[in-house]
Amino acid sequence: MEHRIVGPGPYRATKLWNETVELFRARMPLRKHRCRFKSYEHCFTAAEAVDWLHELLRCSQNFGPEVTRKQTVQLLKKFLKNHVIEDIKGKWGQEDFEDNGHLY
Known part of the structure; x- marks a missing residue:
């Protein structure tokens, strides 16, 4: 699966x-x-997800190298809130996502 460039426009x-x-x-x-x-x-782990997603976003033509680690953590918080990921206990959005060793 390759990065697809998302052009300007609606949605x-x-x-x-x-x-x-x-x-x-x-x-x-x-x-x-x-x-x-x-x-x-x-x-x-949360830290593994932040490392991996941060590198993916920085290499993506849709985002670019100016993406910060803090922005990556914010995106992963939204992933947790929107049920894209869940913690190992099966909870969604019960806890705040942080850049640490918590398992997902």
Whole structure:
């Protein structure tokens, strides 16, 4: 799956959102993590998500290198709020997304 350039026009923000969600779901590396003596398959830490998505956005022609890490965290907060991601306990939006080791 390649980055698609979203041109100007109506619904540009929606197209960018859908493109970013699609890329995140398809490419975000998932692996096994341990938390409190329990193993969780197919998950990622918040910091891993921020690192990966920040690099994706900076390399994208739709966003560019001026994207900050703080903006990436804000986008991931919106992912959590809009049920794109959930924490390992199955909660959506119950907690605020932070750039840390929390599992999703």
